[in-house]
Amino acid sequence: MKIATWNVNSIRTRQEQVKQWLIENDIDVICLQETKVVDADFPVEDFKELGYHTYIYGQKAYNGVAIFSRQVLEDVKYGFANILPTNIVDNFDEQKRVISGVINNIRIVNLYVPNGNSVGSEKYEYKLAWLDLLKQYLTVLKEEYSEELLVCGDFNIALEDIDIYKSIGKENHIMASKIERETLKSILNIGLTDIFRKFTSEGNYFSWWDYRQGGFSKNRGWRIDHVYLTDKLAEKAVNCYIDIEPRKLIQPSDHAPVICEF
Helix, strand or coil: CCEEEEECCCHHHHHHHHHHHHHHCCCCEEEEEEECCHHCCCCHEEEEEHCCEEEEEECCCCCEEEEEEECEEEEEECCCCCCCHHHHHHHHHHHHCEEEEECCEEEEEEEEECCCCCCCHHHHHHHHHHHHHHHHHHHHHHHHHEEEEEEECCCCCCHHHEEEECCCCCCCCCCCCCHHHHHHHHHHCCCCCCCCCHHHHCCCCCCCCCCCCHCCCCEEEECEEEEEEEEEEEEHHEEEEEEHHHHHHCCCEEEEEEEEEC
16 A cells, blocks of 8 residues: 655646656555645546545645545544544634545544744744644544554654754754754654654655755755654555655646655
C-alpha cells in the first residue's frame, strides 16, 4: 500500500499534474492540502474516473484538505469538532485544515497546519493555539479509538536543523522557532514516529522550496511535509521518500509529494 501527502497549492491549478502523478505512481491513498476551493467546485469527477473515492473539506481561495482513496474510507471526520467538544474547538474549524478517515484499521489524519506568518505575530499565536488543539485531538484518537494512526500533511515546521538547507540564523525564523519545534515534539510524544527518518538519516532532503530566488534550482529547501505513525504501524512501513519530480514541472506546486509504503 502507498499513502502519499502533497500540498498542491490549488487543486484546480494543479489538477492535471496531480492526475498524471497518480497514474504514474499507483497511489492507494493521497492526502492533499491547500486545495483552495469550496466543495461544490472541487473537480471530483476527474479523480473518480481514476478510481478514487473523494473526501473533501474546502473553502474559497485558502486552506482546504482532501483525501482520495481507492477503497471506501470509514468514519470520515471533518475538522476538530467531530472529536473534541465544541466549546474547546471554538472557531478553529472555520479554517478547513483537518480531515480523517479509516482504511484497514488505520486512521489517516490529513492536516494543513497554519503557517504562522512571523514569530510573535497574531498568526503565530494562532498557530501555537491550533497545535495545542491538535495535540488534544490526536490524544483522543489514540486513546479512545482502536485504529492505528497515520498523521500526515503540511506541518509548516522543520523539526530539526537537518530539515533546512541552511540552519544558521533560523532560531527565530517562522517554521523553525524553538517554540514551534517544542510544540510539535510534544505532540509526537503521545507516541508518533517521524517515519521518513527511519529510512533517511542524512540531510539535504526537502519537501518545500520557495518560488523566489531560485529556491528549487539551488536546492534551498525545507522539509516541512511529514508522515507520522504510531509505533505498531511504523514497524510495518517499508519505505518513506520524497518525490521531487513534480516540482520540476512548469507552474508546479512549491511542495513535493511525500510517500509512505507498507
